[in-house]
Amino acid sequence: MSKAVVRREEIGRLASSGGLASVEELSRAFGVTPSTIRRDLAHLTESGVLARTYGGAIALPTHAEAPLSDRRSDAHSAKRAIGLWAAAQVRVGQSVLLDAGTTTAELAYALRETSPLRVATIGLTPLEAISGATGVEVVCLGGHLRDISQGFEGPITEMALEQLSFDAVFLGCDGVTAERGICEASIAQTRLKELMVRSSVVTYVLAHAAKLGSAPFNAWVRMPSSWTLVTDEAATDAQVASFERRGVRVIVVDATGSEIPHLSA
Incomplete structure (x- = not known):
């Protein structure tokens, strides 16, 4: 050693x-x-x-980051529902950017029937889910592979992002709070997410209810002035209200991926 x-x-x-x-x-x-x-x-x-x-x-005064393989089954039905709603926001002919992660993989799978379409991703899991879809141009941004998240990062990924633009970006997160936005395990990831946001017209954050208000790490993404949080029906009205008070658009979906009303709306 x-x-x-x-x-x-x-x-x-x-x-x-x-x-x-x-x-x-x-x-x-x-x-x-x-x-x-x-x-x-x-x-x-x-x-x-x-x-x-x-x-x-x-x-970091928290638990270590869990490998993606350990998180695949967490809140699976909620992730699927969030992915279905997110896919419904994508229009034929658009160009969209997907973060690494299991929720964005559900979105990628739901996009297989939308064509023509260009889907770019920094994650192996969404790449696997969308690969081979008819009429979908798939772009993998590449870079240094982070084994724990099965996502790419580093200067090669960042250089690719600086040369591309997208109609929408769909981000995952380790946690998200109303006050500070997306929480991640490292500064490299927060910088990458900020570049992803900068390259896109519209920003969506996909996070099941257990991630709302969670801050497991100490690295934070500077959020744009306007963004949409998409979560599942397990989210409490208090959780939702904390984001809406900050001007964040919040979408709550049921098990079918349909938007449902919430008391703070």
Whole structure:
């Protein structure tokens, strides 16, 4: 095991035990330069191990990100319903962008009968769901594959996004709050989502009820001035109202993917 790997593991353990240290303190403790520590912190932050503070690092005070394989069966009926409603918003001839994830995979599957259509995605799961559909042009943006989410990220993905435009983007999330928007496991993911939003005319966030108000990590997406949250009928009126008070359009769907009224509407 390399010295860098050992050092980064030690920094992670220090932070997870509640420790907080400046770059200078870490530099002295490990006998390396401050620039080396900054690279370590950047690596650990991008990996979702740490959340940065000014001049130091703290551990994320939450559970580790779960692999996509562990999340496939979570709220499956709700994800399917959300995907059905989202697919109904897509018009023939449009160009849409799908985030990685299991909910966007349900949307991708529901789009198989809409053609002609161009569907671009950064995720292997939506790619698998839409692949082979007649009359659908499928674009995979590529890049560095994040095994845990089966999604692409990094400079290649970002470069592709900067050269394309879409009628709508459909985003997944690890959590979403009314105050701060989408919560993700790393800054690399939040930057990517911001580029996805910037490349699209309309933004939808697909999140089943358990994700509303959830903030499992410390990286946040800066949301556009106008966006739509799509959730399922398990969402409470209080949850929905918290978003609507912030000017977010909220769509609640039943098990068939049909929009249903809610008290705060």
